[in-house]
Amino acid sequence: MQRLPFATQRLPSRAVISVAGEGAKEFLQNLVTADIDTLEPGQATYSALLQPQGKILFDFFILAENGRYAIDCSKAQKADLLKRLSFYKLRAKVSLSDSDEDVGIAPVKPANGLSYTDPRAAQLGARLIARKGDLPQGDAEAYRGGRIRLGIADTDEDIGSGELFPHEANLDQLGAVSFKKGCFIGQEVVSRMEHRGTARNRIVPVYSPKGSAAKGSVVTADGKTIGTVLSSSDRDALALIRLDRLKDAVGAQEGLLTEAGPIYVRKPGWARFDVALPKDDE
Incomplete structure (x- = not known):
């Protein structure tokens, strides 16, 4: 480690x-x-x-x-x-x-x-x-x-x-x-x-290859809001993401966007919850 x-x-x-x-x-x-x-x-x-x-x-x-x-x-x-x-x-x-x-x-x-x-x-x-x-x-x-x-x-x-x-x-x-x-x-x-599994939003790491995504930037998929950017460091950031909407976007092969350009969700190594990722990112 x-x-x-x-x-x-x-x-x-x-x-x-x-x-x-x-x-x-x-x-x-x-x-x-x-x-x-x-x-x-x-x-x-x-x-x-x-x-x-x-x-x-x-x-x-x-x-x-x-x-x-x-x-x-x-x-x-x-x-x-x-x-x-x-x-x-x-x-x-x-x-x-x-x-x-x-x-x-x-x-x-x-x-x-x-x-x-x-x-x-x-x-x-x-x-x-x-x-x-x-x-x-x-x-x-x-x-x-x-x-x-x-x-x-x-x-x-x-x-x-x-x-x-x-x-x-x-x-x-x-x-x-x-x-x-x-x-x-x-x-x-x-x-x-916990017991009903009703936590739909999670903070997850994201990557913005074309530039830093500003705090408060909206994350969208096919024009629909699925999250918000929180803290960022260069091209890496954290975002509060609706995981069910992320899953729908991945299933429909819709990319995620912010005002800084495309953004890609990552699953933390410690996470025990499911994060839908495109097959190329898994």
Whole structure:
């Protein structure tokens, strides 16, 4: 397995929230989509906090430590996430705090320090949590481009808040949703989508050979909209695609178009869902 070619660096778009106290595990277990009950110190999971209606409010990583859980989240969403967690705290024996730490990335997990292998895809290397100022600045485009080619969505660029269901952002594929644990916020809706197979939209990687497809560009087949472009890096991009309409387009041998020209859908190597591709692309 080949890892992405990027240097150890700080991710300025990320921040850390600390959840501590004797009730921290139970508090998080009853709220978030992932099962954190068996996380040992040094282990991490990808997870999310949903609306009661099932859409993603916040996606993040939870790292278990001795004495706390560190939440690696979007810096832009940190204040709102902390407020939402505080809303659910009630009488729980838990303390919530804005941790003054930086989040970074490294090609491989270092021997020392607070780090964990990215639970979504090992090719993304390790994620680091360090004291403010300890991580170097860097050019994150190599990492970002690799993330997009792997089909991994980003909180700020692709997922947002209150817009997508977990299945649409592939959280069910990336270990962020447990269908075996007890209840969590939005669980009924997400479980129904899983068991009925009603997730029609998925974020998938796409390739635009004639130029970069701009964020928000409409993806069409025979003049009919089947998706929208999200983040892009050169000619690679992520797009939210209606898979049933993609299947119809492939069956009718209709090409996909954006304002930048033709676009080709790819199936991520980690995906367990079906993606209709022309025979030449399979």
